[in-house]
Amino acid sequence: MSDIRKKQEIELDVTDMAFGGRGLARVDGLAVFVDDAVAGDRVRARVVKKKKRHAEAKTLEVLSPSADRVIPVCSYAAHCGGCKWQHLQYEKQLHYKTLQVGEALEHIGGIKGVSVLPALASPRSFHYRNKMEFTCTDSRWLLPEELANPDVKKDAAIGLHVPGAFDRVLDIHKCHIQPERATPLLDFIRREILASGLPMYGLRSHEGFWRFVMLRHSLADDVFMVNLVTKDPDADVLLPMAERIRQAFPEVVSVVNNVTRRKAGVAIGEEEFLLSGEPAIYDAIGSFRFKISANSFFQTNTAGAEKLYAQVAAYAELRGGEKVLDLYSGTGTIPIFLSKAASEIIGIEIVESAVADARMNCLENGVENCRFILGDMKDVLPGLDAKPDVMIIDPPRAGMHPDVVKRILELAPERMVYVSCNPATMARDLAMMQGAYEILEVQPVDMFPHTFHIEAVAKLRRKL
Numbered sequence: 294m295s296d297i298r299k300k301q302e303i304e305l306d307v308t309d310m311a312f313g314g315r316g317l318a319r320v321d322g323l324a325v326f327v328d329d330a331v332a333g334d335r336v337r338a339r340v341v342k343k344k345k346r347h348a349e350a351k352t353l354e355v356l357s358p359s360a361d362r363v364i365p366v367c368s369y370a371a372h373c374g375g376c377k378w379q380h381l382q383y384e385k386q387l388h389y390k391t392l393q394v395g396e397a398l399e400h401i402g403g404i405k406g407v408s409v410l411p412a413l414a415s416p417r418s419f420h421y422r423n424k425m426e427f428t429c430t431d432s433r434w435l436l437p438e439e440l441a442n443p444d445v446k447k448d449a450a451i452g453l454h455v456p457g458a459f460d461r462v463l464d465i466h467k468c469h470i471q472p473e474r475a476t477p478l479l480d481f482i483r484r485e486i487l488a489s490g491l492p493m494y495g496l497r498s499h500e501g502f503w504r505f506v507m508l509r510h511s512l513a514d515d516v517f518m519v520n521l522v523t524k525d526p527d528a529d530v531l532l533p534m535a536e537r538i539r540q541a542f543p544e545v546v547s548v549v550n551n552v553t554r555r556k557a558g559v560a561i562g563e564e565e566f567l568l569s570g571e572p573a574i575y576d577a578i579g580s581f582r583f584k585i586s587a588n589s590f591f592q593t594n595t596a597g598a599e600k601l602y603a604q605v606a607a608y609a610e611l612r613g614g615e616k617v618l619d620l621y622s623g624t625g626t627i628p629i630f631l632s633k634a635a636s637e638i639i640g641i642e643i644v645e646s647a648v649a650d651a652r653m654n655c656l657e658n659g660v661e662n663c664r665f666i667l668g669d670m671k672d673v674l675p676g677l678d679a680k681p682d683v684m685i686i687d688p689p690r691a692g693m694h695p696d697v698v699k700r701i702l703e704l705a706p707e708r709m710v711y712v713s714c715n716p717a718t719m720a721r722d723l724a725m726m727q728g729a730y731e732i733l734e735v736q737p738v739d740m741f742p743h744t745f746h747i748e749a750v751a752k753l754r755r756k757l
């Protein structure tokens with residue numbers, strides 16, 4: 294039994310990476326999850342939580358670095374919630390992500406003996422994100438070196454959050470996972486916002502005007518959309534600002550304004566106004582082009598999405614005559630990507646604008662064999678009398694409702710492909726299906742380099 298105590302400073306040998314991204318050490322059999330540590334490190338750490346079965350600690354000093362450590366390229370990496378694994382070699386990130394998918398299947402789903410292939414690398418390990426949301430605040434979070442400088446004030450920031458802290462925002466001037474061309478654009482917008490005379494939003498007071506700056510990038514066309522998210526509309530300020538942004542950056546083809554009075558930190562407005570240029574941008578996956586509005590769901594790593602969808606296609610093994618059901622179809626990207634290989638694809642999706650985009654994407658790509666049903670999966674599936682040969686399932690992080698799983702088992706397609714961005718809920722959902730389906734293989738696909746997140750694709754075949 295370990296006698297470590299909260300607030301105690303201890304030296305730890307970190308031996309593994311835990312689910313959720315932290316290092317894992319053991320003290321007299323007790324699992325200690327260590328923030329900012331890498332397997333192979335010896336660290337001096339402070340215990341911040343002590344429970345019966347585990348403890349949590351924060352690294353104070355790396356005494357002896359792991360051979361897998363690298364120096365992060367980003368100066369905010371140690372403090373920013375965006376990239377928690379920049380200090381870990383990319384090949385090792387893939388290694389631990391692969392292990393974590395296997396461990397989730399085994400420990401959460403009780404699924405043993407499934408072949409989990411090594412994670413496929415993202416085509417780009419930096420500059421891969423096509424969408425970034427920077428939060429505006431009236432009181433920025435200071436870096437340790439800034440705290441020591443009496444001239445630095447806790448004034449406004451436009452940036453990213455400290456991990457797990459809704460009200461702590463770092464003023465980010467360069468983010469290495471977004472395209473390089475976004476850096477001068479963000480700086481220009483920051484100067485415009487600061488010069489506007491309108492107040493930044495207070496994340497605790499919920500007063501103020503400027504809430505978020507969202508940048509979307511099209512890899513295919515190398516153009517940007519700027520979405521200025523505010524608490525109120527103000528055409529007098531926003532319209533001329535949008536023109537100045539587009540004059541300075543001709544690659545910005547769309548500037549929109551989302552207005553939200555909700556207190557939740559979500560950059561989606563109840564109203565949207567077009568300020569300048571087009572209302573949407575386009576990007577391509579494979580030979581298809583997709584329209585992306587400010588609030589559309591679109592995979593955030595475009596080049597990675599092509600790899601992901603190619604894996605879905607490989608596991609679906611379509612020969613041309615199949616009826617396919619695509620659950621959680623978003624803006625129709627998977628159905629359209631697979632359209633040439635199937636006879637008919639039906640997508641089901643809860644977000645009205647996504648279904649509208651999916652239908653438009655079919656029209657614009659000349660795709661005639663896909664249709665989409667709007668509604669909540671658990672309400673739509675029971676009334677559906679289609680008999681699918683193949684089902685593609687790509688649920689949100691929370692996974693599937695148990696009633697949905699039950700209905701899938703009644704529909705009993707011969708083959709299924711399950712796509713997930715959350716190994717824990719994937720393991721839970723697959724466990725409910727493994728009585729009737731054999732889980733043939735799982736392929737993790739890295740869509741989120743330098744974070745501990747991983748996408749995974751599972752191939753299932755009906756047992757009878």
Ligand SMILES: C[S@@+](CC[C@H](N)C(=O)[O-])C[C@H]1O[C@@H](n2cnc3c(N)ncnc32)[C@H](O)[C@@H]1O
Pocket residue numbers: 590591592621622623624625626627641642643644647668669670671687688689690
């Ligand atoms: C992970 S995304 C997948 C989107 C799409 N397959 C893609 O690759 O772009 C999950 C989708 O499920 C939708 N969704 C979430 N809950 C749902 C529900 N209860 N019923 C139907 N769709 C839902 C979301 O709106 C989102 O578009």
